[in-house]
Structure formats: structure tokens, C-alpha cells
Amino acid sequence: MLIRLTSKDNRVLKQVRSLSKRKYREVYQQFVLEGKKAVAEVLAFGANPQFLVVADSFVAKPDWDPILDKAMERNVTIYQVTDALFAGLAQTEEPQGILIVVGKQECRWEDLIFQTKPFWVVIDGLQDPGNLGTIIRTAAAVNVDGLILTTETVDAYNPKTLRATMGAVLRTRLMQKVPPPDVIRRCRERGLPVVVADPRGAIPYYQWDFTQGMALVVGNESKGPSPIFCENAAAKVAIPMPGQIDSLNAGVAASILMFERVRQQGNITPFLV
Incomplete structure (x- = not known):
């Protein structure tokens, strides 16, 4: 009509x-x-x-x-x-x-637990809509099992976020406004390790086994993730940066970490700095 x-x-x-x-x-x-x-x-x-x-x-x-x-x-x-x-x-x-x-077609927890070893990406408190859009597009490319946005995170349907996703929001299993304690509880129920992206982390990201089930947490641009994620982390992984920069923007960092799972699953030789 x-x-x-x-x-x-x-x-x-x-x-x-x-x-x-x-x-x-x-x-x-x-x-x-x-x-x-x-x-x-x-x-x-x-x-x-x-x-x-x-x-x-x-x-x-x-x-x-x-x-x-x-x-x-x-x-x-x-x-x-x-x-x-x-x-x-x-x-x-x-x-x-x-x-x-x-x-909107947002998921429920029941939609995210069908895999034996799910790969969840948790975005905690991110405020830049462009960065979130980049993460959503990468999550769709990597085919993550669930993209979980906590309560203080910018809206996935913000117009600037949507432009950055270039339509990928339609191909992503997404939950929004999830309290961090709820994420931790669900991870415990599934036996999923919480892995926090942290530029000060002790483990270079390529040394962690990304082929296992896990919840990868990417935090706020300046503050990092909520304390509850750090307190319950099985590991804190870092991206080595030999230059005179101490951090990457969240969209770039999250993309590198998500594609590490693809690399490890596909047995592709890494490029290590």
C-alpha cells in the first residue's frame, strides 16, 4: 500500500x-x-x-x-x-x-545458551556510539553467539551506532540493558570464564585459548569495565603495544580480540608484534 x-x-x-x-x-x-x-x-x-x-x-x-x-x-x-x-x-x-x-528483535537469555561452548561478548558502559557500531559489525562478521550490552551502555539503536553497523545490527543476537550481576550469574550457570580486556592485563591476548566458551568483556573507554567483572575474571588479556600509545579505542580493541577466536579456530598463523 x-x-x-x-x-x-x-x-x-x-x-x-x-x-x-x-x-x-x-x-x-x-x-x-x-x-x-x-x-x-x-x-x-x-x-x-x-x-x-x-x-x-x-x-x-x-x-x-x-x-x-x-x-x-x-x-x-x-x-x-x-x-x-x-x-x-x-x-x-x-x-x-x-x-x-x-x-526491535532483541534476544532473551534463552536465545543465547543453545551452544555447548558459547562465545559471548559483553559491552559494559561503552558510551561512544561509533565504537559500539564497529563492535556490532565485527560481532556479526565473527558470528558471536551473543552480544550483551549492560545497563550503562549506549543504545545499540542510536542513529550514529546504526550508521556504523551498516545494517549488521540485523544479523546479531543482541541483548540490552543487562545488569552486570546478571551476566556473572549466567556465566557461572554455564561454566563460562569471564575474560576482561585490559591494557594492563598480564596475559597477551594471543596466549589465551579463545576456542573455548567464554564471555569477553570490553569496558568503558576511560574507566574500563565494572568492578564486578574484574573481581570475577578468569583472566585479563592485553593487546601488546610496543609504540608510545597505552590503549586503543574500544571498537578496534574489541575487533582484534573477537577475530583472535577466528584465527585460533582456523589455525591461521598470527602476526605478532
Whole structure:
């Protein structure tokens, strides 16, 4: 169904604008993805599309026809607006003229414990949305069994985070707002060691066995992880840095550590500094 909207005060457009704030993303249990690639991924990969908003200028492009066909096939409502109205909805500096509102599909603990030796990545208190987006994209690439965000962590559906994920949030088993004690309790129940990323850690990361089940904890950019994780850590692993830098940003560090699991499982020769 294609519906023309002409007023910025329309209920649908107000709802889209409200989703720029975490409060309303949680109220509606929805988020917004912008751009033709993100929209095509949502429609193709079985996510939970709610509705599309498209600008007049995008409808005139050849890119529109396959998206229209897929939206019709999935019975997704389409709202068409002027370019000026669309500009009032967009969160990007150079909007492409198309966005999709998607229903959240966050996991429960029951969804994360199907593996015998699960690999969980716990993000504790991270505040930079770009760093979190990088971590989410890497987690999808590595195929982690669960990405767990604790209560003080930035929202995975923050617009800046979503842009950094480039749609990978749709392919990640994700939980949000999880209290750290709950993570520790679940790890104990599963017999999973808690491994904390710490630039002062005693163990170089490549000396730890990443092929076993584990919960890898990456903490706040400046403060590190919550004390409860450090107190219950089976190991604190560090990334050796021979240069005159004492830490990496969280997105880079987490990516190195996650791909160490891939390297060890694939028996690939490491590059060691």
C-alpha cells in the first residue's frame, strides 16, 4: 500500500521523528534505518519491517523499483513525502531519500545458551556510539553467539551506532540493558570464564585459548569495565603495544580480540608484534 503524506504534523511522521530519542525507541520498540542498502537488507533478510518513508526524488530513481517490488511482496506500507518533509526526518547529513522503521528483535537469555561452548561478548558502559557500531559489525562478521550490552551502555539503536553497523545490527543476537550481576550469574550457570580486556592485563591476548566458551568483556573507554567483572575474571588479556600509545579505542580493541577466536579456530598463523 502506498500512501501520500503532505503534513509534517502527520502522526506517522511525528512517530519517525520521535525515534531519534532512546525513550521513544523503547516505547515503540522500533528504530529507523536510512539509505537504500539498509532498506534493501531489511526487506530481504526477514527482519521486522513496519513501514517505509520515501521522498519524491528517490521514487524517480531506478533504485526504487526493486525496493517497491520487495515492499509490496512483504506487504509493507509505504509513505511517500516531498523532499522537504523527508529532510525533516533524516538523521544523516546527506539523506538518500528513503528510510524504514523496523521493529526491535532483541534476544532473551534463552536465545543465547543453545551452544555447548558459547562465545559471548559483553559491552559494559561503552558510551561512544561509533565504537559500539564497529563492535556490532565485527560481532556479526565473527558470528558471536551473543552480544550483551549492560545497563550503562549506549543504545545499540542510536542513529550514529546504526550508521556504523551498516545494517549488521540485523544479523546479531543482541541483548540490552543487562545488569552486570546478571551476566556473572549466567556465566557461572554455564561454566563460562569471564575474560576482561585490559591494557594492563598480564596475559597477551594471543596466549589465551579463545576456542573455548567464554564471555569477553570490553569496558568503558576511560574507566574500563565494572568492578564486578574484574573481581570475577578468569583472566585479563592485553593487546601488546610496543609504540608510545597505552590503549586503543574500544571498537578496534574489541575487533582484534573477537577475530583472535577466528584465527585460533582456523589455525591461521598470527602476526605478532
